[in-house]
Amino acid sequence: MNIYLLQIINGIGIGMLYFMMAVGLSIVFGLLGFVNFAHGAFFLLGAYACYQFALAGLDYWLTLVLAPAMVGGFAWVIEKAFLHRIYKLPHEFHILLTVGVALVLQEAVILQWGIVGQNIAVPEALEGVLILGQFVYPKYRIFVIAFTAVIALMLWCLLDKTRLGSIVRAGSESTEMVSLLGIHVTRIFSYVFALGGATAGLAGVLAAPLRGVEPFMGVEALGIAFVVVVIGGMGSFAGALASGLLVGVVQSLMSTLWPEGARLMIFVAMSAVMLLRPNGLFGRT
Amino acid sequence: MILELLDVHGYYGKSHIVQGVSLHIKKGEVVTLLGRNGAGKTTTLNTIMGVVAPRRGTIRFDGKEIAGLPPHAIAEKGLSLVPEHRGIFRLLTVEENLTMAARRDSPWSLEEVYRIFPRLRERRRNGGSQLSGGEQQMLAIGRALMTNPKVLMLDEPVEGLAPVIVDEIVTQIGKIKESGIPIILVEQNLAVCTQLADRHYIIEQGRVVYTGSNAEFLADDGVKDRYLGINIAA
Amino acid sequence: MNASFLSQYRHLAMAVATVLLLPLVLTSGSLATEVLIFALAAMGCNLLLGYTGLMSFGQGIFLGLGSYAAGMALLHLRIPLIAVLLLAMVVGAIAAALVGWFSIRQRGTYFVMLTLAFAQMFYFLAYTLRDVTGGDNGLLDIARPPLVILGQRLLPTAGPWEYYTLVAVVFVVVFWILQRIVDSILGRTLLAVRDNEARAAAAGYDVRTLKLIAFMISGAITALAGALHAMLTGIAPLSNIEYGTSESILIMTVIGGTGKLFASVLGAGFYVLVGDWLSTLWPRWLLLLGMLLIAVSLLMQKGLWGVGMGLLQLVRRPGRADDAATQRSAAYD
Amino acid sequence: QSDTIELVCPVPLSGPFAANGKFSEMGVRLAVENYGKLLGKRVTYTTMDTEGKPATAVRKVQEAAQQKGARFFVGGILSSEALAMSKEVDKVRGVYMTIAGADEITGSDCNRSTFRWSVPTYGIIDQTVRQLAEKFPNAKRWYTITPQYVFGEGLLHWSKEVFKAKGIEHVGNSSHSLAEKEFSGYLTNAMAAKPDVLLLLNFASQSSDTLRQAVSFGIKKNMIIVVAQSAGLEQFESLGPDICDGVYFGLQNWHGVDTPFNREFVRLANVATKSDTNFTVTSTYTCAKAVLDAIKKANSTDPRAVIAAMEGMQYEGPTGIEEIRRGDHQVIKDFYLLKGKPKAAMKNKSDFGDIVSSGKSFLPVEKTFCKMA
Amino acid sequence: MTEPILQARNVVKRYGRFTAVNGVSIDVLPHTVHSVIGPNGAGKTTLFHALTGTVPLTSGQILVDSVDISTLPGFKRVRKGLARSFQVTSLFPNLTVLENLRLAAQGVDAVQALHPWRRPESFKAACETATSLAERLNLTLVRFRPAGELSHGQQRRLEVGMALAARPKVIFLDEPTSGMGVDDIGDMKQLIFSLRSDYTVVLIEHNMDIVMDISDTITVMQLGQVLVEGAPDAVRCDERVRSAYLGSMITGGLR
């Protein structure tokens, strides 16, 4: 097999993970209109929840359900306890608050699990590699691609095809009008924020066996999520998917073409997209 | 008596806008709130809906106190406001605008709304941002109907509409009235008001300064002159 | 007497007082200098956030570029201090024009994300162009030349307090200029752009140019801060251009309060000093900082400036409400 | 004047290298607590958070020097911050000892005030790559993964020298940024080049990430993996034995090496930190102790006298007798190569592998580019 | 015959595949009130957008005093003498009424706006325009209030004021009376009529009372095209206009 083809496959694997990291940020942005800087911290929590469950000997498949649910629940609490009170303020306060939450969570993780990174074993059923000609690819990465694709489909149905999805989009314009229609919009905020947290948590769980856990992994994930959302178009679900894949593939191809500039090229790709489509690939004008 | 306001006061921050409004509306009735710009008509509606929290006074809906409830709770009970800015969701299509508001128990279905406003059916796939002013107004009213209102409040519903459409909307409001939904109408267009309403209130500086039946109002040029500045004689 | 004239000098007096007060309360000249340097950066950010409605998450770009520009000038060119500072400002303004050209088409949160992504891009650019920037090591051995004007040696800068004096002078001058700018026709027009871009365009304003100008002024000032910082530490490190720097500058600005220049001085002072203090208390001091940020966003929504004004009002004449109205009219007459 | 001698420990306590900072702090603390009185004065220390940023590090050094007149500094994990601080400490004519890796510290950027404990890149490669090249003469194809900064490039440079000398084919290199966490692209590339040996030149969590992902790609089965500069026990603990098994690691020190220092220190560390110490704790401890010893030897807290005492000083260190070379202020000491072993073979929880070889490899002072003023 | 001050030739505006304005040509004569009416969605506002540069043209030509301005961005057209009000109120909500008007008055002078040193107060002409307009629009009482706090009707008046403040050659008013009180409508009608002596007015209005009384020319649009153009009486009697638009005309106020 051709090395570039392999890198593209690998890039899809990375890209699906990036999509998962970014989609929640995009959804939350879509409804609430601000950048959730605690998004990376939710990713971190998901990964550590996975670590903790693995220590406790819990089945990985159970973790895959439980951990995101817990992170989502936690996000819900954060929303209720803090964000709820400051929706009316300008966005800089939302950012300030979520930056604060991110810091607190990261440091709390250090206090609880220590500052040294830890390894998490790949679930037994997915151990080993798949042999594609002369090329091998870890089974677990294949699983991540497939699983994320299913989740993506579910999310898309939820946000585009249901009444809840309409409400979420409507709420991103005027919460007052939505509540005038008898919809408890602040409750929807909480749900969506929790959903965003849960997707980040899920990304964390999926990433943990690939990258291990360490307390600063959230910062990097947040950075990636930003770029993915900017390229894809804020609040756009399809955009997050397309641009997650784009970033993954660019990064992976660059590892062969010009490894020193792999990261830089992501941003060059971003500029190129911005130049051609100022609102991102799928951004609304 | 389906809705009743007693000595209601409403504020924007420190400015005291609604200064003790009392009014009521019965089943099947259409009443109007009239008054000059800035008199406090919109604010009164906002106070009823809880968008502006009433600081004093009682608001009873179906015999139950609703003052102090959040807007969504009030709306859920069956009070529905079509605001003067219409509040169309630009990111949603016409149809999504309608369906997102739909309640299962509402006698007003999508079909029903399209039947009244065929123009909406034509533009059902259009984004809310791509509607002309009149289309937006139709959509706003249609959407309010989808929520199964027990009292409908319309804030200047024919503002900016072409005369034919005004005719159309007036006819439709008439139909809504016949279906038994009581309506509070804020409107500058007296012709519309007098065609539809059973009673009128005139508000000035946040107080009700006149109330009378449609017939009384029509006959009393002095009132119109004094409170609304219409110089009929001229 | 003109009311805004008075208020202009009131703020300038506060800035001067700050400059005089810092040496009395701090024993480290470096720390005091850093406060002023970040105050400059925060004012640059405030010009965007408070006056133009642009929340820039890319101010680190200009701080970092200012550091690099000053570093390279001092390492490779033999030009006087003033020229170094001006050069840094020009570099900052050009970079701002570039970043701005891309990003100001966007509004609100999209703009935030764009500038943030740009911050990352410049970081990796600086990282990758090692021959110019020194990569991860940064530029080392940056000298601190004395202030020489027309062959006259005006100020030595070697000692910490000597350097503080230089920075203080720069700070006061920039504060005064910025105050003039925000009170000028341009400043007031920027406020209009912040409020409603479409209307500003329909009223005949070239919104993009206006925003670009604000962005460039901000970039120049932030780069100036970066140049001064490079001379303070003797290095132009990669971390100055990092996303974290942008974040800090924005946080300072918000904590101080937007829309008043002096508020940014308060914000920067608070952030730098509290950060310095907390970090000595506990290795996990970021936890405390995080809580502080949460507390500020929940409880102190007018920023430190607002808190200060609130206290002042309480002391001066408790319970006067019509103040706002007189202020408004004062702003106009 | 004052009745205390103060050590200042500027290390990253927050940010991605906070783990090392925390262990450094621990090392300094152990050294200070166990030192007792020195010249009749109490020894104290303060840790300062550099946040991993050179500028912050410099500013904090300035602050400590200005506020408290501090002159003795031990710390600095990252090459960039250590380089910057070394210059600042030299400006205030203090004493600075670090464990950071950049060759410049005792090379082209060396100065009177600065000392370095860790073996520089030349020695690391000599003790790992050269050893293994000799051990596996048939492994002729090597692939490298390198972080883009001085330390990584130093390692790459010397590796290439060895490759040339041994007739090894360097089949590829992937350089990556210090922010990288995703290595699958580089690994895919490496596998396509079909090397016999995969040489990881990155450090700390990045080498852990690379190693982990390499293992998941099944690379261990068909090539030898070498981590040139490992962080030691802390890294093995976080990776677990399954991943470390069979991998070669370069080490600055190892608690299992039987030296008087280790016998004493492992016991001490077990009391204080309930673990068999690790690279960062031990090395910073050693630095702090060396500085304090020098103060004792000089019988003065005048930095100039202390520097003089340090130059040429010999002391019991974790690798045995260690010596501070006068010409470039580099500590001359052993470097180890360890091979990870399977979980079943571990005799205790810290027994992750066996030392395969060790030795001292240093460039002569003339070749280090160090010119001291 | 007088030269038209504003000419639109074959103006087309497409949004994606939808053609909102489809080849409209109009000539506006100086010192007249030229009204554009038509059913909702006929493309009147879009025509305004295209003429004033709020949205770019798809094709067609726009001449002001015979100078082609079709490709100028909106803000530059203001300097060529076009000013507008918006159908959906668009003000500076956090600035005071006077400041809103001052900014609108200052906007014609592009260079002034960039002045980083001079104080706005020193720009006397704009300040005076603002004050007198506030008076004229009956907003003196609320002149120091932020525009966002005004009632709908007050905002509508300010909206018209914003266009007037620019002292343009041609002033575009998009439904200036919508939301205005019955009493004010009369005043507004007088105001618009009086503008005719100094300016040229292009007016979109659904209030036939106003349109029929003060227009010199009326263009009726339907489905993006011109249906009829002519003097008020001709338009009023046109059967197509009656059925497409006028209906029974209860909008005309109380009669």
Ligand SMILES: Nc1ncnc2c1ncn2[C@@H]1O[C@H](COP(=O)(O)OP(=O)(O)OP(=O)(O)O)[C@@H](O)[C@H]1O
């Ligand atoms: N958000 C607000 N903040 C402060 N004051 C407000 C606000 N909205 C309205 N007002 C003031 O309240 C008063 C009443 O406004 P309201 O909108 O209720 O008037 P209205 O009777 O609906 O007038 P119109 O016919 O013009 O719509 C006005 O003087 C207005 O300036």
Ligand SMILES: Nc1ncnc2c1ncn2[C@@H]1O[C@H](COP(=O)(O)OP(=O)(O)OP(=O)(O)O)[C@@H](O)[C@H]1O
């Ligand atoms: N941005 C847009 N994208 C797509 N279609 C649009 C857009 N804006 C307006 N339209 C469509 O163009 C048509 C003309 O709209 P316009 O606002 O010009 O009508 P109008 O004549 O001003 O109507 P009204 O009297 O109701 O204000 C409408 O059918 C509308 O749906």
Ligand SMILES: CC(C)C[C@H](N)C(=O)O
């Ligand atoms: C030997 C190690 C402490 C090297 C370290 N990673 C550095 O940056 O120099």
Ligand SMILES: [Mg+2]
């Ligand atoms: Mg109103």
Ligand SMILES: [Mg+2]
């Ligand atoms: Mg219109």
